Amino acid sequence: GAVVSQHPSRVICKSGTSVKIECRSLDFQATTMFWYRQFPKKSLMLMATSNEGSKATYEQGVEKDKFLINHASLTLSTLTVTSAHPEDSSFYICSARVGQVSYGYTFGSGTRLTVV
Amino acid sequence: KQEVTQIPAALSVPEGENLVLNCSFTDSAIYNLQWFRQDPGKGLTSLLLIQSSQREQTSGRLNASLDKSSGRSTLYIAASQPGDSATYLCGGTDKLIFGTGTRLQVFP
Numbered sequence: 001g002a003v004v005s006q007h008p009s010r011v012i013c014k015s016g017t018s019v020k021i022e023c024r025s026l027d028f029q030a031t032t033m034f035w036y037r038q039f040p041k042k043s044l045m046l047m048a049t050s051n052e053g054s055k056a057t058y059e060q061g062v063e064k065d066k067f068l069i070n071h072a073s074l075t076l077s078t079l080t081v082t083s084a085h086p087e088d089s090s091f092y093i094c095s096a097r098v099g100q101v102s103y104g105y106t107f108g109s110g111t112r113l114t115v116v
Numbered sequence: 117k118q119e120v121t122q123i124p125a126a127l128s129v130p131e132g133e134n135l136v137l138n139c140s141f142t143d144s145a146i147y148n149l150q151w152f153r154q155d156p157g158k159g160l161t162s163l164l165l166i167q168s169s170q171r172e173q174t175s176g177r178l179n180a181s182l183d184k185s186s187g188r189s190t191l192y193i194a195a196s197q198p199g200d201s202a203t204y205l206c207g208g209t210d211k212l213i214f215g216t217g218t219r220l221q222v223f224p
Contacts, residue, residue, distance in 0.1 A: 006159070034212065043205065043216040044160075093159050095212065104150050105212055107160040 002028045002098040006108025013084055013115055021079045021111045023094035029074035030096035034105075035067070038091040050077045084115040118143045120215035122206060128221040133196050137218045139206035141187040149182045149189050149208035154217070160205065164191070182208075196222045 003026040013019050023033060031052045036044040048069050049057045056069035066088075068080040077096075081088050093110040097103075119142040129135065139151075148167045152160040164173045164180040166189070172181040177194040189206055205217040 044214045046213060091157070095160075104148065104162060104165040105207070106162060107152070109159040110157070112157065 002096070002103075002106045004030075004094060004096050004106050004108045006094055006111060008111060009109060010112045011114070013113070015085055015115055016083055018080055018082045019084055019113060021081075021092055021094075021113075023077045023079070023096070023108050025075045025096050028096075028098060030077070030098075031074060032097045033071060033077040034095040034097075035069060035077075035079050036093045036095065038093060038110075044093060047079075081113065084113070086115045089113055089115045118213050120206065120208075120213055122204075122215045122218050124218060125216060126219045126221075128223065129196060131197055131222050131224055133222075135193040135196050135220070137191040137193070137204055137220075139189040139191070139208075139215070141208060143187065146182070146184055146187060146208040149180070149206065150212070151178075151180050151189070151191050152205045152207070153202040154205060155202050163204075193220075196220075198222050198224055 005024045005026055007022050011019055033050040035047045037047050038044050046059050047062045050069045050071040052071045052074050058064050071077040091110050091112055094108040095105050097105055121140045123138045150165045151163040153163055154160050164175055166173050166182045179192040182189045201221045203217040203219045205214050207214050
């Protein structure tokens, strides 16, 4: 089946630094990927929709300059948390649409970001 | 704006029970419907996908149905097992929006 690989699984960084999270579709082309953030014991909050070759579409309330998304190829989307602060600590998950909408979505395994 | 509600929010049952999890959308214009499970600290694993032309899907002990007219879906888990313990999430639009899910605990 369609697999999305997300790296790193865990990262600890110092406040003020930037962190990049990668999401790769391994055996299919993903023209559209989604980035979510999840707080402890809460559901997933959609942050942005990433489209290959174009600018990402951000959900209301999500800072574009804080969370930079790049989808430069059909198999790779990246989320960069810039100038990270402790409040950015969270669980980040990516998802890719498998072909057309009717084929559903597959998720990465998530990245636990801790900013100290 | 699409919103998703899942009932119950939490469920704790002894193993062997048959379970029903409910999912509803404020906007009933759902193209397809997908159920996922999430284990603590992990990503989401797809369980069942009901495409737009379908009304239900079955996989092993799991059965999911979709009523597009009302914007409701039901996940049925037969003969629950401790390994079923997880959070169950449903999503069903062109960009997946999730509710808070149902946290299920099945104890021996």
